[in-house]
Amino acid sequence: MKKLFVFLAIxxxxxxxxxQEPSVDEIVAKANSSSYYQGKDGLAKVNMVVTxxxxxxxxxxxxxxxxxxxxxxxxxxxxxxxxxxxVKGMSYIVWKxxxxxxxxxxxxxxxxxVRRIAASDKRSSFAGTTFLYxxxxxxxxxxxxxxxxxxxxxxYTVKNTPKDAAPVEFFFYTxxxxxxxxxxxKAEYFDKTGKLYRIIEALEVEDxxxxxxxxxxxATDLNSNSSTVTEFxxxxxxxxxxxxxxxxxxxxxxxxxxxxx
Amino acid sequence: MKRALFLTAVIxxxxxxxxxxxxxxxxxxxxxxxxxxxxxxxxxxxxxxxNLLEQRVQLKTRYAIPGVNMLSRWNGVFNFKGDxxxxxxxxxxxxxxxxxxxxxFSPASILDIKVGRQVLTWGTGDYIFINDLFPKDYxxxxxxxxxxxxxxxxxxxxxxxxxxxxxxDFVLIPYFTPxxxxxxxxxxxxxxxxxxxxxxxxxxxxxxxxxQAKNMQYALRLYRTxxxxxxxxxxxxxxxxxxxxxxxxxxxxxxxxxxxxxxASVRGxxxxxxxxxxxxxxxxxxxxxxxxxxxxxxxxxxxxxxxKDLGNDLKVGAQYLFEQKLNYSEYKAALLSSDYFWDExxxxxxxxxxxxxxxxxxxxxxxxxxxxxxxxxxxxxxAAYDISDQWKLTVGFNLPWGEDDNTDFGMMKKNKxxxxxxxxxx
Numbered sequence: 113m114k115k116l117f118v119f120l121a122i123x124x125x126x127x128x129x130x131x132q133e134p135s136v137d138e139i140v141a142k143a144n145s146s147s148y149y150q151g152k153d154g155l156a157k158v159n160m161v162v163t164x165x166x167x168x169x170x171x172x173x174x175x176x177x178x179x180x181x182x183x184x185x186x187x188x189x190x191x192x193x194x195x196x197x198x199v200k201g202m203s204y205i206v207w208k209x210x211x212x213x214x215x216x217x218x219x220x221x222x223x224x225x226v227r228r229i230a231a232s233d234k235r236s237s238f239a240g241t242t243f244l245y246x247x248x249x250x251x252x253x254x255x256x257x258x259x260x261x262x263x264x265x266x267x268y269t270v271k272n273t274p275k276d277a278a279p280v281e282f283f284f285y286t287x288x289x290x291x292x293x294x295x296x297x298k299a300e301y302f303d304k305t306g307k308l309y310r311i312i313e314a315l316e317v318e319d320x321x322x323x324x325x326x327x328x329x330x331a332t333d334l335n336s337n338s339s340t341v342t343e344f345x346x347x348x349x350x351x352x353x354x355x356x357x358x359x360x361x362x363x364x365x366x367x368x369x370x371x372x373x
Numbered sequence: 374m375k376r377a378l379f380l381t382a383v384i385x386x387x388x389x390x391x392x393x394x395x396x397x398x399x400x401x402x403x404x405x406x407x408x409x410x411x412x413x414x415x416x417x418x419x420x421x422x423x424n425l426l427e428q429r430v431q432l433k434t435r436y437a438i439p440g441v442n443m444l445s446r447w448n449g450v451f452n453f454k455g456d457x458x459x460x461x462x463x464x465x466x467x468x469x470x471x472x473x474x475x476x477x478f479s480p481a482s483i484l485d486i487k488v489g490r491q492v493l494t495w496g497t498g499d500y501i502f503i504n505d506l507f508p509k510d511y512x513x514x515x516x517x518x519x520x521x522x523x524x525x526x527x528x529x530x531x532x533x534x535x536x537x538x539x540x541x542d543f544v545l546i547p548y549f550t551p552x553x554x555x556x557x558x559x560x561x562x563x564x565x566x567x568x569x570x571x572x573x574x575x576x577x578x579x580x581x582x583x584x585q586a587k588n589m590q591y592a593l594r595l596y597r598t599x600x601x602x603x604x605x606x607x608x609x610x611x612x613x614x615x616x617x618x619x620x621x622x623x624x625x626x627x628x629x630x631x632x633x634x635x636x637a638s639v640r641g642x643x644x645x646x647x648x649x650x651x652x653x654x655x656x657x658x659x660x661x662x663x664x665x666x667x668x669x670x671x672x673x674x675x676x677x678x679x680x681k682d683l684g685n686d687l688k689v690g691a692q693y694l695f696e697q698k699l700n701y702s703e704y705k706a707a708l709l710s711s712d713y714f715w716d717e718x719x720x721x722x723x724x725x726x727x728x729x730x731x732x733x734x735x736x737x738x739x740x741x742x743x744x745x746x747x748x749x750x751x752x753x754x755x756a757a758y759d760i761s762d763q764w765k766l767t768v769g770f771n772l773p774w775g776e777d778d779n780t781d782f783g784m785m786k787k788n789k790x791x792x793x794x795x796x797x798x799x
Contacts, residue, residue, distance in 0.1 A: 162732070170762050196762035197401050198798040201435070207601070213642055215601045222521040224494040228603075228640055230647040233684040240733035240759075279684070338732065360596075361535055365477060365485055368437060368448045 136260040139268050140253050142294040143287065145184055148250035150323040151349030153179045155370055158344055162241050165337040171195055172239050175371050179353050185210035188358035189249060192371050193239075203363050208249050219363035226360055235280055242331040242340035247312060266291055282310070293317070293324035309334045315341075321349045398436040401799060402454075405429045409517045409792035412770075417561045417572025417787065419462065424559050424790055425516040426461040433473065449478040452491075462559060472526050485533040492524045493531070493544060495594050495607070496651060497638045499725060500740065501694055503653040503674045504607035504636035506592070508614050510553040512560050515771055515785060517792030525550060539597045546590040549582050551629060552614040555785070563784035565713050566625045570778050570787060577625040579616035588612075602641030607653070609634040618659075619667040630668050631658040646681030663700020666707040671699040686729035694721040713779055720746045734759040738769075742782060749775025749783035767794040 134142070160172040173195035179188045191204040207215040216229040234245045256272040263269075268291060273284040282301040289296050295317055301310035316328035325347060332339040357367050409425030418424065431454065438449035454473035459465070475489030496505040500523075513522035528548045534541040555562035557575040564571035582588040590611025597604060609632065616627035636653035653674045660668035673696070680690035698704060701717040708714050726739045736757045743750040755769030771790050775783020 164732070168761070196798065198403065198762075198765065198796075200401055209601075213645070215642070222492070223524045224492040225524075226494075228497075228647045228649075228680075230680040230682045230688060230690075232645055232682045233686075236682075236684070236686050237733050242732075336732075356535070359598075361485065361533065361540065364533075365479070368450070 133263065136258045136270060139260065139289060139294070140258045140270060140272075141184065143270075143289045143296050144250065144253050146294040146324060147296055147326070148187070149180050149183055150325060151180070151321070153177075153351060153353040154347065154349040155351060155353070156344040156347040158342060160239070160241050160243070160340055160342045162340045163338060170240070172241060174239075177353055177357060177367075177370055179355060179358060182210075184253075187249070188355065190358055190362065190367075192366055201366075203366055205358050205363055206249060207358065210252050210254070214249070217360065217363060219360075224364070226363055233279070241342075242333050242338055243312075243342065247331065261286060267297070285310075290317075295324050295326060320347045323349055398434045400432055400434050402431040402433050403429075403796050403798040405431075405519075405794055405796040407518065407792065407794040409771075409790045412772075412789040412791060413787065415561055415572065415787045417557065417570065417574070419558050419573060424462065424788065425518070425792055428459040428461075430457045431455070432457075438478075444476075444478055447478040447480050449476060451476055452489075483535045485531075485535075487531040487533075488529075490526045490528050491531065492526050493529060493592075494524060495542070495605070496636075497640045497649040497678065498651060498676050498694075499678060499680075499690060499692060499723065500742075501676055501692060501721070501723065503651050503676055504594075504609065504634060504638070506609045506611065506614055506632065506634060508550040508552050512553050512555055515555070515560055515773070515788055515790075517769055517771055517790060517794070519767075519794070525553065539595050542592075542594040542596075544592040546592070546611065548584060549588065549590060549612055549629070550614075551579065551581060551616065554615055555788075560785070561787045563779045565779070566622075570784060577627055579627040579629065580620055582612055582629060600641075602639060605638045607634065607636040607638070613657075613669065617669040622667070630660070632656070633658055643679065644681075646679055649676070649678040651676040651678075662703055664703040664707045666704070666709065666712060670701070670704050673697045673699060680725070686733060688725075688727045690723075690725035692721075692723040694723075695719075696721075715779075716746060718746060720744060744780070744782065747775065747780035747783065748777065749773070749780045749786075751782040751785065763797055763799065765794075765796045765798070767796070768792065 155175065155177045158174045158176055162170045162172070175192045175194065177190040181187055187208040189206040189208065193199045193202045201221045203219045205217045213232050216231050218227045218229050219225070220227065236245060238245050238248050256274050259271045261269040261271045268289045269286055270289060271284055271286050274280050283304045285299055285301040287296045288298040295314060297314045299312040300308055303309050311332045311334070312329065314326045314329050316326070317324055318327045326344070327347070328341070328343050330339060330341045356362065406428050407425055408423070410423045411421070414421045433454035436451040438444040438451065452473045452475050456470040456472065457467060458470060459467050471490055473491060475487050475491045477485065477487040479485050493507040494505055496502055502509070507527055508525040510522055510525050527546050527550055530545045532543045557572040561570050561572040563569065564575045564577055566577050567575060592611070593608040595606045611632060612629040613632045614629065616629050618628055618630040620626040620628040633656040634653050635656070636651065638649065638651035640647065640649040655672040655674065657669050657671045660670060663670040675695040676692060678690065678692040680688065682688050696719040698715065698717050705714070721742055721744045724741045728737045729735065738755045740753040741750065751773040753769065753771055755767060757765060757767040759765050769792055771788070771792070773782045773785035773788060775786055777783045
């Protein structure tokens, strides 16, 4: 009887300790939410500088508007290109869906053409940078199996292995997540041979309207020896974006009030 | 042209005069040198060795109307885009081509208005237009100018209404702009008056509809989305933008017959890609019975399209176009024995392959038209390299071919070219 009591006491202590440590699924869900779903909507000016192996640079400047439709799942994005000059004025809409392909439209003002974009490959480069589409709009957490590798002071490290390896170029990736705010600070991608070939890291995190937000991040492709640094500025959350903005009307007539240079 | 220059001066003056109080508008654009060499000599045209040699400067600006006034409250924006072209093919002293000169504003939450010169496009086809009967420049298309120049601007009033249930576009075009079609000087074509492929020897002329209230063109589109699928209805009341009918055979005069078009389209996700279906009934009002041999008959057109992303920046697309000349027996019965005649049915298949390399800075593209019924086709190949954010180099081939001389692509067979464009954007 005494033994049983001790056993129960230990069980209680242990389970209590477990309760303090969230499950890996909770960690991943929180990290996903803090990186892509802050606020009910938001916007930012984005400046991307791509540096190739020879040190030559290219610049991309855009404004991104974002509206959360369903937390952790469906979202709508509006992207307006400011630079480079040959794509200035182009606009782009993404209706991100969980569980099926996103809907994407591109507007080419020179031809007044609204083009529907077939885009099932989310592992392709975003606007010619080292970032991929999935880095910008998020990768559905249901696509990977998650495993908590370590829980050090300050950080969790989670290993993510794709459930279906066919559509992705990585074998697995690990993400180091800040325990305080669940911001993913560093993601490392490994190929079949176990070689690290791709790194995404948060360089600066700021508090914006109470939401911890990455304001500077870097993607490095170790194979091509190229990298892209992205800086977010003029970040605003909860500005009451109208869902109508994410339609053909505003592709053709960019929403002035949100796109000030 | 004088009018265009004057209006440009007015805009610049407006922009500069308000500069003290407000920010100067930003000017952007490019400088481009293009050259297109013929792959086979064509003595029919002005220059037998090449068909494109020009320098082009494009300037554009977008100017949000500042201050506290009605237009700024309505989010008024002034758009200007104009090209200055030194066309060495014709050894001109330079010409001015205003592509955008319009004012866009939203006087009500469900209404957008755009008035002035503007490019207009709708429909779902890829280089195939059924319900988009706005003017095109097919000479630019065949000699290797940038895609932008396939579309010609219209002087128009566009009203866009956005009530809850459906979006409505209404376009009023007071002044008719025809398609730019091969006229023999630069690009040889089939001239039925000359009885074959003709260049500078052509003496045909196309008579434009007079500038009159009854000749105003209008176009309507109703569209909305159903989940991820887009549906649209189209209506057009105007003139065929290509001169397909005969006004005066003796004097080799053609004209643009009246055209009413009714159409519909659906576009959306399909089998892991994007599928589209578009149809149009093109009613030839001046030859409704189809028994006038001089006037184009009514047509029925169907288009099926599909595009898929295969991953690794590789995209493929395919289309099938079906065209039927209606009242064909009446048409055939009315023909004279000396007339050229066209088949009842035309089938066209297209294929598109686009592949990007080097972080999307290198693009290889193929677009192929092939008509098994006309036994002709047109292969377009291009390679583009974004050398930097400013410099872009494009090279390509235009390869039309055909067994006969009077089919759409077959008549272009002497115009095969290889082209190169170097562009600096600012």
